[in-house]
Amino acid sequence: MPLTHLPPVRMLEGTTDASIIARSRHEPEWFSVIFDRYFTAIHRYAAARLDPGTADDVASETFLAAFDQRNRYDLTCPSARPWLYGIATNLIGRHRRAEIRLYRALGRAAGRDDVENHADRVADRVSAEQLNPALAKGLAALSAGDRDALLLVACAQLSYAEVARALHIPTGTVGSRVTRARRRLRTTLGFPALEVDDHG
Template structure:
């Protein structure tokens, strides 16, 4: 259920400009999801830092928040994704290290179920190789859809790109992952 006008993210952020303590509600609403997303991308050790940095940056930039967006979710994921980009070498090292581990049996074999399989505990070597092979833009778009469960419109807002570009990136990423996982293309 969308928040009413008084409790929308946009109204809370606007109020937090004069009453900074109000921003704690945004933190409470979104920290667990942002932390999970960062943990999927970088591992749990870096997730604490990235999630904290996300909210610190959001708090510092709250005066630039576009009130036309009632939900701060895409904005926060955009900040988190940018911070993850700074940790990209760690992310790629994690994927490459996991791709070298002993092959484990995949549970369902479908690249479209990435969200269920992309975590430090569930990431198979083949999937890790596929994710490491993706370009940054393709990987960011795919993982925002698969792990953060953002719509293409929300991903577009988070990354500052057109919705059509999101679709292209996600489709390209899925093709690469299908190939890495030896899943036949569904055309």
């Protein structure tokens, strides 16, 4: 697909994702701008939850699904980030067993260094393979909904409002899930509960 009539990237700075997606409905090659903007971040998020090969597949499938669904994108939302992370999270859900297996395998590994820091800042790491074993075990024990909400905040750096849009749930539910997940992780890791801000 020739992209020669797309403007240089610098000319697209400040152009909303919504306007690019709208244009891509008639000129499909424009969707490559969305791919270029977000592929690395989506891949990093998938890699924080799955093995590298599956993460590659999920990242690619996210953009294929997004391209297929672009006619249904809500153009009142200027940023496509929550939408793309929602698609990726749904795809990761299809690999839930693989995700849990990975966390359990990591959880069996020896070592507890820096566990408390990991418990508070869950996934500042770029891949699941770098998770502390105790934290991995704690993540495996969370419900799917709590884990999704927590990792969208911690790994994808989404606000609670963006997580709500990604998961199609109320913002208050996001706060409840993240708070519950953090408390359970701290309990699993043997640390006292902390007050947690529910406002994201």
